[in-house]
Amino acid sequence: MWDESLDYNVVREIRTKTTTYLGVGAIDKIDDIFAALKEEGIAAILCVTGGHSYKLTGAWDKVEAAAAKHGMRLALYNKVTPNPTTDSVDEAAALGREAGVGAVLCIGGGSPIDCGKSAAILLANPGKTGEDLYCYKFTPRTALPIVAINLTHGTGSEVNRFAVATVTHLNYKPAIAYDCIYPRFAIDDPALMSALSPNQTRYVSIDAVNHVVEAATTTCSNPFAVMLAAETIRLVHANLPRILAHPDNLRARYDLAYAAMMAGAAFDNGMLHLTHALEHPLSAVKPTLSHGLGLAMLLPAVIEECYPARPQVLAHILKPIVPGLSGMPDEAPKVARAVEQWLFGLGVTEKLSAVGFGEADVDTLCDLVEKTPSLDLLVSLAPVEGNRERVARIYRNSLAPLR
Known part of the structure; x- marks a missing residue:
């Protein structure tokens, strides 16, 4: 099990600070x-x-x-x-x-x-x-x-x-x-969220999924972040299709609001790494690009890179999306493609080339990852070495669907 891989001699910081009122009304x-x-x-x-x-x-x-x-x-x-x-x-x-x-x-x-x-x-x-x-x-x-x-x-x-x-x-x-x-x-208050457009609904929910995939797999993650990650993905997987079919379903909207709140607490504890570090340059260069869409386009390639380093944790939290995983490193390509197909099934079929990025942009994007304040910290928290070669490979593998 994933928890057996935790080093109990390492002291982890666990954070919960805000008083949140959750629910209709x-x-x-x-x-x-x-x-x-x-x-x-x-x-x-x-x-x-x-x-x-x-x-x-x-x-x-x-x-x-x-x-x-x-x-x-x-x-x-x-x-x-x-x-x-x-x-x-x-x-x-x-x-x-x-x-x-x-x-x-x-x-x-x-x-x-x-x-x-x-x-x-x-x-x-x-x-x-x-x-x-x-x-x-x-x-x-x-x-x-x-x-x-x-x-x-x-x-x-x-x-x-x-x-x-x-x-x-x-x-x-x-x-x-x-x-x-x-x-x-x-x-x-989920009643305040019921007017979100279908695309807004997709993108913000995918943002929450990205938060927990990263938070559960950083070098400073903790058991609380992993627990929140598993529940976040379970709730998004179950409720995002329900909301897309019936936008006024407040029960499903409540579950998504709860999932997003947990995801916020998860990355407050576990931090973030490659997906967010590589997305920020995308929406800095193209401010009209939805942050959640940028993350969706990068996520499969990031999972393919990171799965071998955290196979048990990712097998655990991604179980609703990719059931039957054994938590072995060689499952990485299968998991990455399954997550991409899940995103496509939700109607998020764009890749970087569809929003105007190409091979010629990869070096500029890599430069921004290296030069933008704070992004070097996120990259350093990845479970794999975030060198320029790997960053460039993630961008290139996100230009089109994985093969």
């Missing part, structure tokens, strides 16, 4: 959350969001009502785009500074949550910019209190210490991880 907890913030003397809140979902879902009505009840002022920044930039972080922080806010409320998926977390750092560290933060020019110890109303079932950012933003003029998309940006409270 959880949005009503915003009243209690605002009451708690008010008791701390917070009178104004920066609300960071994007698009229209914060209004269309009804979340904003609840937020405004709770703010009015508790006499709190709201400063709304609603310009966050998918794959947020440090420019957006700076703009949100400037608005919050002008309004004299004492906390940050993020409403949306990973992009608004990550932007809001980053703005919370800048608001507590005057004189610093988004580029300073994402180019590692300082190490923040403090941030304003953060609350996250999550509108997708994929990112996991509502329960962990991670955030991502793109430094546009450098094509860098680094990740940061600081204890000061754990959200104090998170809301995972």
Whole structure:
């Protein structure tokens, strides 16, 4: 069994920090959350969001009502785009500074949550910019209190210490991880997620699967991360097809929200490695590329590289997708192809060539993996050596379906 491969002489750090409200109607907890913030003397809140979902879902009505009840002022920044930039972080922080806010409320998926977390750092560290933060020019110890109303079932950012933003003029998309940006409270209300489009539903759920495949197989993974990984994949495998067939199925949507939350906690504990390290350059170069789609295109090739180093763990967590595995290293090609076929069966048939990448881009992408701050750390956590040759091979093997 996979657990027998763990070295019990190695001390592992296990993290759970955020108070999360999960379930249909959880949005009503915003009243209690605002009451708690008010008791701390917070009178104004920066609300960071994007698009229209914060209004269309009804979340904003609840937020405004709770703010009015508790006499709190709201400063709304609603310009966050998918794959947020440090420019957006700076703009949100400037608005919050002008309004004299004492906390940050993020409403949306990973992009608004990550932007809001980053703005919370800048608001507590005057004189610093988004580029300073994402180019590692300082190490923040403090941030304003953060609350996250999550509108997708994929990112996991509502329960962990991670955030991502793109430094546009450098094509860098680094990740940061600081204890000061754990959200104090998170809301995972599946009723707020029922309007996700079919593709959004696919991509965010696949993001959650990638989180746990990586978190369970890093060099610093722990048993808690592996347990969360197995349950996450079981729930996504069972419920993603149900949701694609019946988008208003709140039972299935609840299970996917729970899976994504667990996945966020899993990579908070086990970290990430090659799939995310190689995807960030893709969506930095092409900001319109969905992060989840980028991960889906890379995942089979990453599994083929990593399976021989963690066969028992991957056989255990991938059991719903690829039953009957014995956990032997030579199963790697079979597992990689089975995962690719599972993705194709969900309607995610694109590979890198379909979204505009080709052989000529491989060297540039490898350069970005090597130069982008933080990605070298992710690569170093892979269960196999993340040298340039291997990174290039993963990109090349992701240009078209595996053979």
